[in-house]
Amino acid sequence: MRTIRPSQLNQSFQPQSNAWQKLFKEFCVYIRSQNYASSHGESYITYALEFVLYAERNSRRSIGSVDGETLNKYMEYLESRPNQRSGALLSVGTIATHRACVGMLFDYAYTSGMIAYTVPFPKLIRPERSIRTILSIEEIRSLFAVCRDPRDTAILSLAYGCGLRRNEMRHLDTGDVQTHNRILYVREGKGRKYRSIPLSNAVISNLKHYERNYRPRLLQSRMDAVAEPAYLLNAQGYRLAGNHIYETITELAQHTGSPEIIEKNVTPHLLRHSIATHLIERGAPMTWVQAFLGHANPDSTHIYTKTRKYQPHLLA
Structure with missing residues (x-):
């Protein structure tokens, strides 16, 4: 055939x-x-x-x-x-x-009435998932320590502290990040799903510093700066591209100089895996983490329980 x-x-x-x-x-x-x-x-x-x-x-x-x-x-x-x-x-x-x-x-x-019944499908046998690589809390702190400016810190806070995907960060608008209400809205999530994310004190502090002290400087080169809705901006004052977000995170990993961190190939998605695992280790309910990540399928969240044993002290 x-x-x-x-x-x-x-x-x-x-x-x-x-x-x-x-x-x-x-x-x-x-x-x-x-x-x-x-x-x-x-x-x-x-x-x-x-x-x-x-x-x-x-x-x-x-x-x-x-x-x-x-x-x-x-x-x-x-x-x-x-x-x-x-x-x-x-x-x-x-x-x-x-x-x-x-x-x-x-x-x-x-x-549609074209057939009177459906045919049983053969079962699909899935291999056991391998354990995901994540960053430790100390390695996360090392990334924050080498941030070059408040925008780097904001990107890390969104990727790790909020568990956002690269495309979700790219599509954030200023109205989506409400530090005064301690909440962030994802309106362009995977599968076009909408969700809200609570903000921790550390994330709020980092985002406020970017909003007040750095984002206005990025807007200075634009005549229509007031009308720019994008939250993360490039040097010309326009919406930051997804590739730039990705490169920022990979460059920060290189700047740590840590062979262990560099070997883990740090990406926005790895930071997302890391926060999910850290939350579960701290005792967060599986359903809460599922909503936090925007997973439609609970099985997608369950895999993080296999990464490590419960260690509640990690996020202390």
Whole structure:
């Protein structure tokens, strides 16, 4: 059987049968109406199309003719298909996303009345997650100690003290950071989810110093400075790019001169992992940490309990 590669899934590769064409066209409209991040939605469509083409090549002329054996063989196909970019086999996570997209296709067909029932899916066996690397409290303090200016300190406070993702920091506006109310609002979270984050005394102090003593200086070169809503600014007084935020954190790790810190490849996401683990070690409820991080799935938060044993003194 010919291997279907993601890079080949373009307009020239479309379903041939009328039944598949109708289903896939409607499914595309449905996915694009669900307010997914654009890249995610298009990936779901691509993965669903790969399954449709596979089914057609195996003489399944409609979704109603797909049985459990077809799904089992499709999973075997995914497990043996190489990644187009790296040449390595697909990761378990990628295969799980493929499987979920096929499930979405079946669910849509069922709710639309195209099929009377859905077919049971084969179980996906996930390997045990490896323990995540994190920074210790002392290593976090070392990062703060080498900050070059109040903006560096603010970025660290947002990444570690608030557990923000890089893109969440980039999209922060001045109205989102309310130090007087001890709260920060994330309006552009992953999956376009909204959440609020309580601010600690240390974070409030660092952010106020940036707001009062450094951000106004960054605005001085702009004629329309008053109208700039972005919270984190570059040297020209405009919204700080995500790459700049990333580079700031990696550079601070280098400036510590600590081989242990440098070896851990410090990124905004590593700081996010670190605060999550430190909160759980201190005894924060799992549901609270889940809300703090903006995790939709509790399993995403549960992995932090495997990093270390409970050590309540770490954040004292």
